[in-house]
Amino acid sequence: LKVLEGTEDPSSSHRQPIGETGNSQRTEDVLPLTLDTDFESEAPPTNGTIGYDAGNISANGNANRNASSEPIFHVRSRTAASLAGVLQQEQTQYESLDYDVCENKLFQDEQLSRLRDRFSLRTHFIRWIIFILIGIITAVIACTIDIIIEELSELKYNFLKSSVDDNVTVNESGGDLALPYLWWLLLSAVPVSIGAGMVTYIEPITAGSGIPQVKSYLNGVKIPRIVRIKTLAVKSIGVITSVVGGLAGGKEGPMIHAGAVVAAGISQGKSTTFVKDFHIFKAFRDDHEKRDFVLGGAAAGVSAAFGAPIGGMLFSLEEAASFWNQNLIWRTLIASIISSFTLNIVLSAYHGVGDLTFTGLFNLGKFDHPLTFEYFELPLFMLLGVMGGLMGAAWNFLNTQINKFRKRFVPWRAGKVCEAVLVAILGVTLACIMIYYINDCRPLGNDPTIHPVQLFCEDNEYNAVAALWFQTPEATVRALFHDPPGSHKILTLAVFTIIYYFLSCFTFGLNVSLGVFIPTALVGAAWGRLVAMLLFYLFPETEFLHPGKYALIGAAANLGGVLRMTISLSVILMETTGVETSFFFPLIIALISAKWVGDYFNDGIYDTIIEVNHVPMLPWEPLPQYMGLTAQAILSKPVVCIKLRDRAHYIYEVLHKCNHNGFPVVDDVEGDRRSEGRVCGIILRSQLIVILLKSLYVENQRFWQQETTIQTFRDVYPRYPSIKSVSPLDRKYNYTVDLSMFMNPSPVRVNTYDSVPRIFNIFRALGLRHLLVINNENRIEGIITRRDFIYK
């Protein structure tokens, strides 16, 4: 009664600090008690009297967590109680995906019927077709983005070059950059504002590269709207405008995201956005199947972005995937090979190459001569790796601080768009200042730049600084790899490295669709080349200091320092530059040293973003603070349960009153003390809603029993209706729901005394969403979800 009247101690929180079993306090938890007590009386609860108003029920449905009772969070980096509210809100916005297949009676019936008509062979075959389709469509989208960026950038920079030529040579006093500068500002600010505006106002989830989001999705976290068609459209236009606008970013990350959206869309055979069901691929309408396709899509995206099929597959394996099996290796490889093959065909056709071997597929440019190295260079490569690790760790730290600052001080949407435009303006201004003040003239014919700018140089000379800036970042990386020795001054590259390092740091995190790969490679290539030039300056006799080679090692080191990947990055770099396998060794030395040094200081940029946004992503290993603890320390109790045969109105009320997504199904319940029942299964909120919506009650069983199949539930996937869409039960108030054919009859169960690291491994490996903790009598003791492994 005390509890019902809301007079219990407000400080009793549902979450307990690590190590406390908290049994005595937890028995006072309100929700299950009040639910049971309340429904016993069969009268609808009245707000206020029993404390059910929105303020008293926390966002995740646990009772009595109001403003005055802040829960105690044990989060690695933040412990301040004042942040707990924000943190809680951020955490609860993420739900999990159901990677554990619910093998209920309906599912088993379907499996049996498939066995009878050899359907599973057909399903297997269709699965391959889908992976091939994913490869083709992703590549076509990537090509389209690629070609549009290429054409628009060509137009933009040619116009700027001619504007520079016209204005600077006409003016005899040494040149006037003012007009070209204004044009440059305009041609950067307009596309960037369009891109940032679309991202901010139409689909904010498209901001950034998309890789952290895809990675979280593959780990089992539902990121709202991440794989929608609208997201794909905004992302594609966003990346085109940002790259054409000249921001320090690349198109690779967004293409990976695009691949993931394509995969999620095609594999379902329907579009929820366009309300169109093609009635195909119905067997793949669940999170588990979709996850594998999304992984294939990500691989196809990498493959299309870089023209690197093996790199694409390895990227999925190393960075994106949280679950992996042998079949998947084949399928992702097929998706990425088909993707790069399609890319090849389309680009060959577009560029008019007859034999389907478009050389531009090496999008970081092919090295003409085999890259060789001396054994005494290996320590040097390692040192470059260490430098990359240090610079990468510093970059990640700085970028995170800038983004935290942004989140706090630029919360308004218009502010975000203005910020992106300001950074674009800053980039152009810095570039102009650099071009104006650094006098780096090189004889024509030295640099393979197609349209060299003369600027303040003599006739027969071109400006090497302008050559660095007047093209897309990807083209600049290509130039740094392949420009012959002596193409730049030391000062030019030093200033360029510094400017681009900070510019890319400010850019990543803006509300625009841009990836981090190309700017990172660019900074690395610049300082790698710079190192070679400095060494050559100090030791002019040496012959091994090929600047392109050092630019490549520098790019690898810097990428390793920021992204912390090794195998996939080295393979991607090899595939995009066509270097021989013998050069794999130097690349991997630089990458591994960079990764180890960087890891000493902080996480890779993608993991940092995931952590800063409090995405409940499960790491590979349990967090160290859980060592030695048992399930008792992290479980939540009392548990909101549902009886095997329960009253419709109880279910209806439970779904309204709490936001949990899984409910243990119990029998052998004394009265209404469900939370002490004996476990016989688990049921998901989405299934319960379908049951209520379709009136699958015992009382009218004969009407629905024949036609209800697993498809009834798949039809509403993935946008399950909310409980609000279920009309009040009225005359069905006392109807009964029998869950035996709908529930998952074999939920994973552990004992209260099982160790947390062990149950973490079970949870992680099986991709579970709910783990039930039982006692020796199979009675429910508690429940564990992914959040409990991270925040308790």
Ligand code: ATP
């Ligand atoms: P997820 O958020 O991972 O998709 P969920 O929504 O079912 O799963 P939440 O309700 O968000 O889980 O979990 C929040 C907290 O509530 C966790 O500490 C969890 O242990 C607890 N919890 C989850 N389900 C129940 C339940 N049926 N009864 C009581 N507590 C629960």
Ligand code: MG
């Ligand atoms: Mg939840």
